[in-house]
Amino acid sequence: MLIEPATFLPALMQDFYAAGGKIVVTEFPDRSQESSLDESVIINCIGLGSRDLFSDNGLIPIKGQLTFLLPQPEVEYIMISGGLYMFPRSDGILLGGSFERKVFTPEPDPQVAKSLSGP
Numbered sequence: 001m002l003i004e005p006a007t008f009l010p011a012l013m014q015d016f017y018a019a020g021g022k023i024v025v026t027e028f029p030d031r032s033q034e035s036s037l038d039e040s041v042i043i044n045c046i047g048l049g050s051r052d053l054f055s056d057n058g059l060i061p062i063k064g065q066l067t068f069l070l071p072q073p074e075v076e077y078i079m080i081s082g083g084l085y086m087f088p089r090s091d092g093i094l095l096g097g098s099f100e101r102k103v104f105t106p107e108p109d110p111q112v113a114k115s116l117s118g119p
C-alpha cells in the first residue's frame with residue numbers, strides 16, 4: 001500500500017481545520033518562550049531543533065535525500081532493492097533513499113542524487 005503525502009497531508013489539514021484547529025507559526029529561540037504559552041499541554045515536535053533548544057547533543061541527524069522524476073502514470077508498481085526504492089506517486093516518480101548519520105547540511109548532494117538515479 002502506498003499513501004501519497006501530496007494527497008494525504010492536504011486531506012489531513014482539511015480535517016484539522018474543519019475540527020476547529022488553528023496553526024500559529026512561531027519560533028522558539030530559547031526555552032523561556034515556552035512558559036509564555038497559555039496551553040496546558042505542549043508536545044515537543046521540533047525535530048532536530050530540540051538539539052539546540054534543550055542542549056541535547058545526544059540527538060543526531062540522519063540525512064536522507066530523494067530524487068523525483070516526472071510523473072509516469074503507466075508505472076503502477078513499487079520496487080525496493082538493496083536499500084534503494086522507487087515509488088510511483090502521482091506527483092512524480094520518487095527514487096530513494098539515502099541514509100547519512102551525523103550529516104547536518106540540508107543541501108542536496110549531487111553525488112547522492114546520482115547514486116539514487118543510476119548512471
Ligand SMILES: Cc1cc2nc3c(=O)[nH]c(=O)nc-3n(C[C@H](O)[C@H](O)[C@H](O)COP(=O)(O)OP(=O)(O)OC[C@H]3O[C@@H](n4cnc5c(N)ncnc54)[C@H](O)[C@@H]3O)c2cc1C
Pocket residue numbers: 026027028029045046047048049050053063064065066096097098
Ligand atoms: C528522505 C526521506 C524520506 C522520507 N519519506 C517518508 C515517507 O515516504 N513517508 C513518511 O511518512 N515519512 C517519511 N520520512 C520521514 C518524515 O519526513 C519524518 O518522519 C517527518 O518529517 C517528521 O516530522 P516532524 O514534524 O516530527 O519533524 P520535522 O519534519 O523535522 O519538523 C520539525 C519542525 O520544527 C521546526 N523547528 C525546529 N526548531 C524550532 C524552534 N526552535 N522553534 C520553532 N520551530 C522549530 C523545524 O523548522 C521544522 O519545521 C522521510 C524522511 C526522509 C529524510
